[in-house]
Amino acid sequence: MYKYDDYDRNLVLERVKQFRGQTDRFFSGDLSEDEFLALRLQNGLYVQRLAPMLRVAIPYGMLSSVQLRTLADLSRTYDKGYVHFTTRQNVQFNWPQIKDVPDMLQALSDVEMHAIQTSGNCIRNTTTDQFAGVINDEVTDPRPYCEIIRQWSTFHPEFAYLPRKFKIAVNACPTEDRAAIKVHDIGLEIVQNEQGETGFRVFVGGGLGRTPLLGSAIREFLPEKDLLTYLEAIIRVYNQHGRRDNKYKARIKILVKALTPEVFAQKVEDEWQHIKDSPAQLTNEEIDRVKGFFDAPNYDTVESTTSFEEQVASNKAFANWVKRNTNEHKVAGYSIVTLTLKKTGIPPGDVSDDKLELIADLADQYSFGEVRIAHDQNIVLADVKQTDLFDVWKKAQAAGFATPNLNMLTDIICCPGGDFCALANAKSIPIAEQIQTRFDNLDYLYDLGEIELNISGCMNACGHHHIGNIGILGVDKKGEEFYQVSLGGCSGLDASIGKILGPSFAREQMADIVEKIINVYIENRTDEELFLDTYRRIGMTPFKERVYAKAH
Template identity: 65%
Template sequence: MYRYDAIDHRIVRERVEEFRDQTRRFLAGELSEDEFRPLRLMNGLYIQRLAPMLRVAIPYGHLSSTQLRKLADIARRYDKGYGHFTTRQNLQYNWPTLESVPDILAELAEVEMHAIQTSGNCVRNTTTDAFAGVAADELIDPRPYCEIIRQWSTLHPEFAYLPRKFKIAVSGAVEDRAATLVHDIGLHVVKNAAGEVGFKVIVGGGLGRTPIIGEVVREFLPTEHLLTYLDAILRVYNRFGRRDNKYKARIKILVKALTVEGFAAKVEEEWSHLKDGPATIRPEDVAHYASFFTAPAYESLSGSPAEFAAKLAEQPAFARWVERNTRAHRQSGYRSVVLSLKKTGVPPGDASDAQMDAVADWADRFGFGEIRVAHEQNLILPDVKERDLFVLWELAKQQGFATPNVGLLTDIICCPGGDFCSLANAKSIPVAEAIQQRFDDFDYLNDLGEIDLNMSGCMNACGHHHVGHIGILGVDKNGEEWYQITLGGSQGNQTSLGKVIGPSFARAQMPDVIEKILSVYVEQRQQGERFIEAVRRLGITPFKERVYAKDH
């Protein structure tokens, strides 16, 4: 992991003290709400439906065990004993008092964390593959470049007041696990014909009110030109992006208005003034940041140990968990473990202070003190020896982290919705729980296979419903909460946007609606066909007819 230097420490400490004084002045009536709003947003502080919400940055989803213990301690002392992990690989506290936020930020600074640029019209937290550095299909480790982007974008004076918020995702593997095609900028590591490593640059993706899949503006960008090219993109957006209408202010609208060819031409023109300039990345720069992400001291292990194989044969529940909740590792004898935050009855993405402490302990005991936050709102222990998996599984069961549903229907991506967010049209958490309760049968879930169900409480799409195989969107209907269904969305290398199947449904209908959709799949699927493949083959018509058919 990247470690702060003296400059990093000083910047974060000074930012905390600056905000402490701003908060004091606001509480004393010296700053109006309008004056204080941009100041608090710069420090990740929102005013939600019931209380302030503080969003803490977790750069590219990486946490040390020390940092996770601090997050747990803050939840225990300043909040209601839990935190919410988001699709942006951050953590949110839903119940801090305004007066306590400067103290929270000061404590975060002690463990090299902050909330800078987790809100506002700026470059937000850069996200990447939660399995970066350990994935078997990785071309190069994207984390050094994520850190370079983080350092470039943090407190960048030119990009502090963009037309709208701006999100960058980086994928360094064959399979895109960072949803890069629905980000303002997506970067794919690629190799050209000469075997040189560079980036395919995708611009103009995004969800929200106007979901759009990004388009390629450059097929191959040499790595040394990454920052100058990003500078050029941001400058074009800053100059031409709409500021008169926030609903048309995202870069995706600008790309569509100019056409991808027109936008790319403006970027190339701007880049001609920046290329080979001071922001060019030198080999020693890459080596410096790569030195923070070297492989840990793995043991030399050959094949799976006999005891592990025996436990798989003796314990069907353990074998099911290993199949669903662990991933192949590039190092023989190791696996990455996904700790599911989707136990039935618990809001998706929530973890208690005790659970966070437990995960920190496991990271030290079974790994190298590192935890990852997945964009699917689960936690990951990246380096666990196969011989330790059974003990870890038993401990995870005790803490409610061993639900073997990763990638299945009940592994729901879900925003906090109307229970907390002042922007939401409808609640998300009760609907997620109702669906999980209806389908709380692991034999049935495994028979259904991989299904992504994503839910958002409003059009801002924090739950990424547009790219769920099944998407649920909360809508307002004459002051009442209703829910719209989309089918056919997906993320990854074959990203697609779901299609609305028809009129919305009342909350109480949602489990029945999902059951009817699944019944069509079970009846009409072909041998080995996944749900998303069946939807693409059949289209939405048979699902729509089943859902809206009148019961006789």
């Protein structure tokens, strides 16, 4: 993984020093609440419903075991002993005191972490596939390009005050999109042309929130050396033409839709002609330098053995976990392991300090001291020998991380909702627990097959409800919490925005409503169909008729 040089280190330390001074001035009364607001947001510090919240960047989802242990220690010292991993591969502390945040940022800087640009109208954390660099069918490892974008976008003077927040995601897998690039402001798909040259298909104008839209392809092939200059051209056009008079219409997706993707693309091309040969054009030397930080670890040659197959054959629970929670690795004898953070009764994405320490131990012992944070709020050990899988499973099982429900109905993506967030209209966590409790039979879940269920507490869509096969949105009706359901969303290569089922439901109805939806699927599916396939074939009407049918 990338290691700081002196420039990186000094940049982060200067920011910590600067914010410490700003915090001191705030407490001394030299800065008003409004003046401090913009400064704290630039350092990832929010004030939520019950307490401040500090959001810390995890660039493209990668963490070392040392960094994990630091997060654990900070959660014990300054918080309530747990952290929350988000859908954008960040981590949040939900209960820090403002006065302690400079000390937290100092401790984070000691292990090459920071909260820079995790808030505000700037380019946020660049995200990618949690299996980057280890999955078999990717075009190339996307992480070096994410790191190049991170370095370029950090404190870029032109992009400090964009019309609205800005998010970039990168995918390098031609068969699956685990980075959800089509619902980002810019989505980059790494491709190769007929000459075998690496480049990017560029999508612009995706996003969720109040106006969910899928990104449009504005360039089919961008040479890799032109990555930064073309991104700069896109954001310059956005900076020049994006709306600043209405924050609800300020995202780039609104601009692209208003201009049309064709007109927007032409404006980008026109702008790009002025800067494409500027010093921001990448060189092979710079690309190779950054790629050098992502060299493969020293994999062992794993001799074939019958013990692993025997363990799978003799232990059904272990076999289920291997089938559901591991993926084939590009190196023979290794597997990719996903630790599921979706045990019933624990909010999705939450991990306690002692469990963080345990994950760090697992990473050190079995996966070269590294972990990845997934878009679906789970944790990945990317490099585990198959001969070690049984030991990893036993330890993960004891810690509650081995529920073999990955990609199943109860592997719910969920924002913190009204339990924490000041923006939320309704609570999300109790809905997740209600559904997980109702569908707690693994055999039944396996029979249902893969179903993505996403929950957001408000229209900001931090739980990505628009792209869940089943999406649930908390809404406020005269001070009461209700929930709106959508169907048919998808974040993959065939991305789609879910359509609203109909009027909203009370909290106590939600498990019943989901069960009715699932029953319609069971009654109408063919043997090979997943939920999304059946929905796309039969449409909304059968689901609507069942859910809103009056009891006789």
